[in-house]
Amino acid sequence: MAYPVALPPHLSNLHDVFNVSRLRMYTSVLAHVLEPESVELKENLTFQVTPVRIDDTSVKKLRGKDVPLVKVAWKRAGVEEHPWELEFEMRKDYPELFSSNSNFEGKYSYLVWRM
Structure with a gap:
């Protein structure tokens, strides 16, 4: 059995489907909480790169x-x-x-x- 995993953008080059034998239950840690960065959008919903x-x-x-x-x-x-x-x-x-x-x-x- 395999599951697709949502990966962050910097890991987009990795295959996102893993066998269940490779997965472990996640235990939450407060240090893992990320604050989203604000992105300034233009009127046409694009942003500067x-x-x-x-x-x-x-x-x-x-x-x-x-x-x-x-x-x-x-x-x-x-x-x-x-x-x-x-x-x-x-x-x-x-x-x-x-x-x-x-x-x-x-x-x-x-x-x-x-x-």
């Missing part, structure tokens, strides 16, 4: 094309995530991340992305 820094770069080969990627640390409602994003989109939307980080500046400047 800001990139913090660039952690790494990579080039993915797709159908004979080189696609430059950057691993971006995003701050989303108290949780920091590190997904891979397209470098040209990040340069267009957040050029300040590249001007302050000379390690990644111009590394893939010879590549042009065309759709």
Whole structure:
């Protein structure tokens, strides 16, 4: 027998179904109570997500094309995530991340992305 478990967002990369032999009864502890963070919503019910820094770069080969990627640390409602994003989109939307980080500046400047 297996049960799906609700996991916090920072554990979203884990499979959420566990065998009952792996589960134990939870005993409540006051130290485990978390206060929800307030998130300021805009009129269209969206909220501001800001990139913090660039952690790494990579080039993915797709159908004979080189696609430059950057691993971006995003701050989303108290949780920091590190997904891979397209470098040209990040340069267009957040050029300040590249001007302050000379390690990644111009590394893939010879590549042009065309759709």
